[in-house]
Amino acid sequence: MWSKKLLWVSVFILGCIFSAFSQNRQRPIRKDVPLGEIRLSDPCILSDKKTSIYYMTGTGGMMWKSKDLKKWSGPFKVIDIDPQSWMGERPHIWAAELHHYKGKYYYFATFTNPKTNIDTVEERIIKRRASHILVSDQPDGPYEPVSESNYLPAELSTLDGTFWEGKDGKPYMIYCHEWIQNGDGTMEMIELSADLSRSIGDGKLLFRASDSPWSRREVDGKVIPNQVTDGPYLFRTGTGRLGMIWTSWVYDVYTQGVAYSKSGQLEGPWVQEEAPITPPNFGHGMLFQTLEGKWLMSVHSHKSIDGRFYRYPNLFEVDLSGDKLVVGDRYEP
Template sequence: MPHRADIRIRDPFVLAEETDRYYYLYGTTDGNVWSGPATGFDVYRSRDLEHWEGPYPAFRPKAGFWADRHFWAPEVYRYEGRYYMFASFKSEEKRRGTQVLAADGPLGPFEPLAGEPVTPRDWECLDGTLHIERDGTPWIVFCHEWLQVKDGRMAAMPLTRDLREAAGEPVVLFRASEAPWTVAGQDGTVYVTDGPYLHRLSSGELLMLWSSMSRHGYAIGIARSESGTALGPWTHDPEPLLPEDGGHGMLFRAFGGELMLAMHAPNGQPDERAVFCRIEEGDGTLKALRSR
């Protein structure tokens, strides 16, 4: 049974499944993260967030699947009785996009709901996350990638209730350079948007965790929706929640009731590991208490 420190993983996502009291850990698990043919996604499960059973093959592409590389950042949600995976894929012929897959259980196997991503065909997109509005409408929040637009954008789009396709046009929520804590890379014009995850505070305020580069490295910042919906408008906290060498965060509730942040750190390969950090909510914001 591997220990957390033994598992190389980027973009970790934890599903705390109440039905069997297991934590399920998904993420970018291919060894060749950036190039070459992709294998799929693995999943691990644990009772204590330290010792993990697996890996189990959550997704393996069947013959004819449109993508062959960059299988990134799977997120899994229990929604209307089934389990849905939002994940990014790419091929030489088609732009990167977020596709929705489904399974009857958290171990999979996950199968695509449709033959193509739900994100716009002509956009380079990644890191789609599911957000359910208070009226029950499902939305995807995702990144319009800096590789195409330089100043990375965060966007949102409504989905059909069955999550099979878009139910409206994409709306740009903000650009990475609008946050006061982000810094430009490469030639001074490139700003990264990565890893959105939406969380509603007990006060009702809607926050978004997202990642970019800070002056200390890969980081997680907080944006706030003035309307309390995915459409915002969004404002940015002046300083990141976690400022250095780790990111692509999400929040989950441990079985003991604690609010936990999952992220990967450090950011450099091949040393990426899942890091779990206890989060305290207070004074209208989130505070990281300790790492595990």
Template sequence: SHLRIHDPWVVADTDSQTYWLFSRNDPAVTGDKRLGIMAYVSRDLAHWEKPRIVFTLPDGTWANDGAWAPEVHQWKGRWYLLATFHNEAAVIQAKGRRPTYRRTTLLAVSDRLDDPFTLMRGGDPIAPADDMTLDGTLHVDATGKPWLVYAHEWMQVGAGTIEAMPLKDDLSAAGPPQLLFRADEADWVVGQKQPEGDIVHVTDGPELFSTAKGALFMLWSSYGKDGYVQALARSTSGTVTGPWEQLGPLVERDSGHGMLFRAFDGRLMMVVHRPFKRALAKFYEMRDTGDRVEVLREAVELDGEAYPTHGCPMGAQDAGC
């Protein structure tokens, strides 16, 4: 498949035996110009229906752009959509060298995965409103407590960070955010020179995953020597507050913003986008070793990649490629 998509998120819905792949609405694909979220639907990860609109930002909401990094999570019997929106006219206090504006993760809710999502709380941010943040993900810890984990935008802080904020059961803030790590703590991250003269470090796309042995990992992305990178970090305490150890790249070659999900046949899978511009969904078969998450191969039979980053091209006869 050649799925036009950025910041992919898969829900493997066991009740319907259906995969849902969420992304920002692309009018060239849906024919709908509204700002919102679209979803592809499949039963086998190889054949996908034309995407449908599952959420549009209501008129009168403070935001007017974004719809980045949609995620859909089941929590307390309902489905919650998290996505990043912004408005360049909604100026917030600058903490660095460049103007900053409101960018943050919003919440929407639906009782059913196949029904439209409704914006919650009038579009009020979950994270602190004066922080320029993005890519919020919902993490439920071993005690059943929800957390919002997100990236604090390099545009505001220079060295982008990943932060975690405890939530109440209604997914509103239960306390202040806590710093997990900075992008420049990872030795593979390459700083990006800016017109203002400084060098910044990007954090994107956190997603947390517990292994079969209970180890806690985080997928996250930044820029390395060859463009965008899908990387991995591990909590040395096994809890969201860390400390976090940087384990380096999982997939390079301008790939990133990935997430892990379990296919209906039991395989652990990862989806990323590549390249960063004009991105397509790329699928990987993964291995949970208990103390690590590893790439087994790129699933070229699903994504049609002629030059896979891992494993053999489609149709290759030689097992050694």
């Protein structure tokens, strides 16, 4: 089982590499594309009331636009980074997110410089990888780095940074320290400056992948906890309870679960739900409200076509009115 999972991960990384190279050339803009025909990992949708448009981004660094969630136009190039920065000339771009904060639009994404090595673990070379924040006055960009400062330590392989404003009014980044470097992926938090231009202090551990009762793998005939942490995204329920959706693997199946903060604060302690919240083969989710106010979850699914591996965005209905997030049926716009 574990060998199958490594195969899926390897294929995904190759797909990301292809996306990274393809983003540097202008691709034809397509119009009226159904959501189910778009190939995209880690889809994140911003519902912008100012323009009455939905903006979707994800792995690859491109953007799609829609007025109704049914038909989309894209992909559009919306980011502008300095090739002389730590990211390099052609960084791989993973899990981009869009957040509206204090009148500006922020683009959180994971950048990997394939030409810079930071570590070697069990003969595996660890590349320079970290989340960075870009900003724009408009939802469709162009997005430029808020600053060139490192938000996270350069010697750590980190990814999937997301944004959260705490009850104290302070902004934070929640991110993963990658399992391929530390052996047991972690979920961590770090405070950001008021203008999101830098991080403040050190990262703090929230939980480890092995804390999850539902994510697991098989090694030498033994079932043990998985060690992958992916895709954190935070929310509050109707009762004010703080929760976090995140993704790992159940053997060789990408699956999403949820944890809740016992204290209601980012620091936790975080308690994992016993079972996943999505069907198998769906993960890396985020939550958004439609322009009409309906809560939805955006996730991606995996599909193998003629021996090639693809990911597609999907939508699920969600109910946040109670004490827990409840995932409903697939949503068809």
